[in-house]
Amino acid sequence: xIAQRYKDMLSGKSVIRQISEWSxxxxxxxxxxxxxxxxxxxxxxxxxxxxxxxxxDLLQTKEPVTLHGYSPxxxxxAVRKAVAESLxxxxxxxxxxxxIFMATGAxxxxxxxxxxxxxxxxxxxxFAPFFPEYKPYVEGAGLNLxxxxxxxxxxxxxxDAFDAMLDENTAAVLINTPNxxxxxxxxxxxxxxxxxxxxxxxxxxxxRIFLISDEPYREIMFGGQPIQYxxxxxxxxxxCYSFSKSLSLxxxxxxxxxxxxxxxxxxxxxxxxxxxxxGTGHNCPASLIQLAVAECxxxxxxxxVYETNMELIYAELKxxxxxxxxxxxxxxxxxxxxxxxxxxxxxxAMKYDLALVPGDSFGCPGxxxxxxxxxxxxxxxxxxxxxKFVAEEYGK
Amino acid sequence: xIAQRYKDMLSGKSVIRQISEWSxxxxxxxxxxxxxxxxxxxxxxxxxxxxxxxxxDLLQTKEPVTLHGYSPxxxxxAVRKAVAESLxxxxxxxxxxxxIFMATGAxxxxxxxxxxxxxxxxxxxxFAPFFPEYKPYVEGAGLNLxxxxxxxxxxxxxxDAFDAMLDENTAAVLINTPNxxxxxxxxxxxxxxxxxxxxxxxxxxxxRIFLISDEPYREIMFGGQPIQYxxxxxxxxxxCYSFSKSLSLxxxxxxxxxxxxxxxxxxxxxxxxxxxxxGTGHNCPASLIQLAVAECxxxxxxxxVYETNMELIYAELKxxxxxxxxxxxxxxxxxxxxxxxxxxxxxxAMKYDLALVPGDSFGCPGxxxxxxxxxxxxxxxxxxxxxKFVAEEYGK
Numbered sequence: 001x002i003a004q005r006y007k008d009m010l011s012g013k014s015v016i017r018q019i020s021e022w023s024x025x026x027x028x029x030x031x032x033x034x035x036x037x038x039x040x041x042x043x044x045x046x047x048x049x050x051x052x053x054x055x056x057d058l059l060q061t062k063e064p065v066t067l068h069g070y071s072p073x074x075x076x077x078a079v080r081k082a083v084a085e086s087l088x089x090x091x092x093x094x095x096x097x098x099x100i101f102m103a104t105g106a107x108x109x110x111x112x113x114x115x116x117x118x119x120x121x122x123x124x125x126x127f128a129p130f131f132p133e134y135k136p137y138v139e140g141a142g143l144n145l146x147x148x149x150x151x152x153x154x155x156x157x158x159x160d161a162f163d164a165m166l167d168e169n170t171a172a173v174l175i176n177t178p179n180x181x182x183x184x185x186x187x188x189x190x191x192x193x194x195x196x197x198x199x200x201x202x203x204x205x206x207x208r209i210f211l212i213s214d215e216p217y218r219e220i221m222f223g224g225q226p227i228q229y230x231x232x233x234x235x236x237x238x239x240c241y242s243f244s245k246s247l248s249l250x251x252x253x254x255x256x257x258x259x260x261x262x263x264x265x266x267x268x269x270x271x272x273x274x275x276x277x278x279g280t281g282h283n284c285p286a287s288l289i290q291l292a293v294a295e296c297x298x299x300x301x302x303x304x305v306y307e308t309n310m311e312l313i314y315a316e317l318k319x320x321x322x323x324x325x326x327x328x329x330x331x332x333x334x335x336x337x338x339x340x341x342x343x344x345x346x347x348x349a350m351k352y353d354l355a356l357v358p359g360d361s362f363g364c365p366g367x368x369x370x371x372x373x374x375x376x377x378x379x380x381x382x383x384x385x386x387x388k389f390v391a392e393e394y395g396k
Numbered sequence: 397x398i399a400q401r402y403k404d405m406l407s408g409k410s411v412i413r414q415i416s417e418w419s420x421x422x423x424x425x426x427x428x429x430x431x432x433x434x435x436x437x438x439x440x441x442x443x444x445x446x447x448x449x450x451x452x453d454l455l456q457t458k459e460p461v462t463l464h465g466y467s468p469x470x471x472x473x474a475v476r477k478a479v480a481e482s483l484x485x486x487x488x489x490x491x492x493x494x495x496i497f498m499a500t501g502a503x504x505x506x507x508x509x510x511x512x513x514x515x516x517x518x519x520x521x522x523f524a525p526f527f528p529e530y531k532p533y534v535e536g537a538g539l540n541l542x543x544x545x546x547x548x549x550x551x552x553x554x555x556d557a558f559d560a561m562l563d564e565n566t567a568a569v570l571i572n573t574p575n576x577x578x579x580x581x582x583x584x585x586x587x588x589x590x591x592x593x594x595x596x597x598x599x600x601x602x603x604r605i606f607l608i609s610d611e612p613y614r615e616i617m618f619g620g621q622p623i624q625y626x627x628x629x630x631x632x633x634x635x636c637y638s639f640s641k642s643l644s645l646x647x648x649x650x651x652x653x654x655x656x657x658x659x660x661x662x663x664x665x666x667x668x669x670x671x672x673x674x675g676t677g678h679n680c681p682a683s684l685i686q687l688a689v690a691e692c693x694x695x696x697x698x699x700x701v702y703e704t705n706m707e708l709i710y711a712e713l714k715x716x717x718x719x720x721x722x723x724x725x726x727x728x729x730x731x732x733x734x735x736x737x738x739x740x741x742x743x744x745a746m747k748y749d750l751a752l753v754p755g756d757s758f759g760c761p762g763x764x765x766x767x768x769x770x771x772x773x774x775x776x777x778x779x780x781x782x783x784k785f786v787a788e789e790y791g792k
Contacts, residue, residue, distance in 0.1 A: 133674065251682065
């Protein structure tokens, strides 16, 4: 008999996906080049040529039985070693390969990290605005997602609200910096404040509260600002990474969990990930892809277009009178809508062929997300539509 | 605080893996070519050249943003369509693309299939001897694995024992034909008997009992025998497939779930798989690999070596007086040990540099598994060691 739980989930369609589907449908009517589709966070720049060349080289030169053979349960040792060394070089960490577990993108990494440090019935706290998929990820592990309300003036953390939510049932805190959808990156001050509170709460409640840091946008920072590497601030940190955005490889499902060598039971985290995989059917990422990214760890796609787009859009939004926090990174911006109901706002925008996503499912009603991983030329063309929309609907 | 459940699992090491590790360690002492390693089910023949060429061609000609882009939640439509058509052509089925969900190998496929048709607390029945990983797979979904004792005379099904085990808590029955470790393929008679009982039990208990058919060895059949396609016998069948063995791609994690178009709620199974993925962090298999296997669906590696090896080993075992059922397929054989304790038997074999796996963890004590996916030359060389072992330890 089919499982009602998953059948019931079918009716709850993602808002992002609905708007994206509208864009595609509208595109078949008027030409997709005329739809200003800011709905989806799909990288718009190609992967580095080096990645393609490495794949081809592996396929041409490596013995196929070895190349396509089973990964060891804990994933390919040489790849794990290369990831550890890259993180150590770039962020002054001291990971060994024993702290790295290759996973199928951030979704795979988060699924493992949560199961490592939380047991069904416990809570995971995150901060609005947050990536809506966190909810099924967390609930799929039998956990509860608790959401701290947003601090909209800068999208840093509202610590008073956080303090009120931390309790003995808190297993872990999940952060995403720089953030989808706000584009905000947590400052050193924010991370210090967070770490202090987690240490105090761990002591108070008698168990380590882990910090799960979801970092797929880490390499997309603007204005030459360095990213604050979260694990430097708090020992009990599991870093979840995906190469989806930095190398433009979302379909290849490749990322990792990195356990801070100073976290509780650090030597067990990766072996536990291997056990968790057996129960979820996750297995290792594709061997070919593991081996290829290992050769491209300190590279990125040409990500400059995202900053170009952000500067253009930010200036345009300010010109039109929007309340908006300037993103520090990612390819998202999260302005305040021009009416209280962001769903109504985004619906009206469709009349002008603008695909914007309301903030409600990100835990932040009244705001909307624009994903500007699109051609700069299209960004520029969209401004006429945006201006018309704002003038006709809101008299601005 | 780290999750004790997974930490506890670390002590329960797989016997297969322990023996494989012993083989590797012994290999560094005396040269791996001198260890007769029958422990692991790793394909020993390369993937078809066409697979390699297809990957290279995709990398050289397809636009990278598209090639490496996100798969839709239900996996790549063109790939699903190609799989459905291949199954229809080969087995006279009538799958549409809406019945196919690409998964990360059989482990991924099984994880989805079980969650589709069983809810935590229900039972999955399987038949000894069985692949030991079924236990963590089933328990990882919150289900109980119940094991029907083996019918050792031919490794078909002991229906009396099965009848005694079927009850109202049975959600699904999990079979593996041809079978790891016995090499037996279920006959049409066995499958008809199984289907009859499942229909009767579904009616009796008022809910459909699904048949989950794990078929990674389907393409490795001996003596020109056709495989019986399980879903032809029973409507409520979910077929779980992996290309790991047929195309020698175990590390690339690629397979699928195929829902029989006549199963209960057939149109919901694949969308439910998409929902299940969100909770387990599974996601889609790598895009490049999905697209490449779609071009190689009716091909296999050159699998003839497995039959050559089987014939040699079977004759040798018979000559030495072993009780053994001749395999119909796979690259395994499962003889009776020469003493009651197969663990002791396999331990003694190590003295002769023979790596054999005791049947206990397969639910069949007193038997042992040989995985003969190794060079035929090594198979031949192993016979002197086997003969010496049997003569010195058992006086045969």
